[in-house]
Amino acid sequence: MSNDSKIIRVAGTALSVKGNDIDTDRIIPARYLKEATFARMGEYPFFDERFDAAGKPKPHPFNDPKYQGAAILLVNKNFGCGSSREHAPQALYRFGIHAIVGESFAAIFAGNCVMLGMSAVTVGEREIEALMRLAESQPKTIFALDLAAKTLTYGEGKSLSIAIPESSRKALTEGSWDSTAMLHANLGKVKTVAVRLPYMTGFKG
């Protein structure tokens, strides 16, 4: 893997979307999954919460000019539950979000984030509340996620430790998050495993 695929540090301003169990239908309504590519997904995150039926913007952090350009999204528990649609992290990433800091993430969503090279890291409940308050009261605050040190630094030299599954951290920092080439390198071994599985040969004696 080339060095430019290694993701060690993500820094930028932050915005918060509050609430537990925010599902992927809310992150991106299913009608946008009818597009044949991910190219325009960045226009759609939280669409139905950001715009009314006539297309008029509603108050929402993703519409608020004070958070424009934010690279870090702050969320609560079980963010991204529901559907396996990769369109959800794609929409956030293409909007400009390159790391998500939350209390917890749903399994498929977290896996999809890694596959795009997007970090989804966790901190405690009190810590996320404090981070959300800071991002709201001082929206120009720069937050810097360091996956090597497993820290999030912000404000005047403040820092806290973050958690991320070690395999996700390694995939991001080693640059192997785009896993196809790594898996493909073992294709010979894959074929060996396949022939040992009785159903692959129709249980012929």
Next chain:
Amino acid sequence: MAKGRTLYDKIWDSHTVEVLSTGQTQLFVGLHLIHEITTAPAFDMLRERGFDVAFPERTFATVDHIVPTDVRTRPFLDSQAEELTQMLEKNVGEFGIDFFGLESDKQGIVHVIGPQLGLTQPGMTLACGDSHTSTHGAFGALAFGIGTSQVRDVLATQTLAMDRLKVRRININGSLAQGVYAKDVILNIIRRLGVSGGKGFAYEYGGTVIDKMNMEERMTVCNMSIEGGALVGYVNPDATTFQFLQGREYAPKGADFERAVGYWKSVASDGDAAFDDVVNMNGAEIEPTVTWGINPGQAVGVSEKLPRPEEFADPDGAKKAYEHMGWKPGAPILGTPINVAFVGSCTNSRLSDLRAAAQIAQGRKVHSGIRALVVPGSAEVKALAEKEGLDKIFLAAGFEWRAAGCSMCLAMNPDKLQGREVCASSSNRNFIGRQGSPGGRTLLMSPAMVAAAALNGKVVDVREYLR
């Protein structure tokens, strides 16, 4: 002392190709199912990188999410639906993948046709770009939903980079009362353990209630594992499983079938298997169950009153649900008015589901002003239902009888809620906006409960029809 192994351990180990530098396992995927929605960019990436499909004979395709369930003439009125369908048709042609298209008698919801064709078998790993892939765990397979980039990995290598899960055994003991269905069982599991309670776990379902279930009921339970946060849910294969598979198109035949049964038996969890957690529930305590909120864990028994937000660990989440739904805490769920009734989805669109709904609808009429749809899960389910006259029962009662697809479960097709409509639905998600209207409201329940709600224009207790 050495402990026995779970089905999860056995299948994981036999499908392990390599431990990767990240610490993840490269896991072989025995069966890959694809549909029109989550695959187009995966094929594009494959072409861009010059990869071929490694095992084209292990991928099967159909169309389900986007297809209309009424007028199916091509080109579809929805040009995006037409484009995605054409792209899938082109991709499967180019890469030599078997495809059950709109005209095929094998077309249907991907999680209905896999089992129906005998493609889904015990002891396999199975992946599909759809979170309800956990359905196939009913056969004693490790089946999980994946994203589009992972679909790319499966196409290119027939493997995935995966983290091993822990296993939680969930015993449903005792027996179910009349009018209580598999849907009520899984809604109660999620209510008890929470919508994120299964994070990091595979759910192994067992106990006398699960043992007695037929395969379609087990599929309903496993289907909604992901709604409880568990990527994988499964039932150990047994005589019910083997009997279901015998004679199916892609199941082994004759002496091969006998050898297969030997393998299938061997993958079941050992009697002394060690679990990371065990949960016991009493089936007799389960009532017909209805969701009142905006996630599948927000559910009550039909005789209960709606809970106060303070009763939850997350009162704000409950308040958000009340804000969207417009109900008041303390009100009964019984009598909640509905506008639409939907029997369908990968959770509850199989023959036994349609029979249960038809039993309630027979000789009765859908309440005036209620739009009621029955959408079979596959072309075969539709044909079998018509053979036994279920279509006539539904049509006489005033239900619409549609062709197979995902329909109003996620409203990527013309079947949608309008405005603030309330839908009694046999589907799996009551998320805000899920059924196609940002203001729409979904009450999840069993197919029989949906039929009873359709007849009354409100939530009723289906047991009144069964006494």
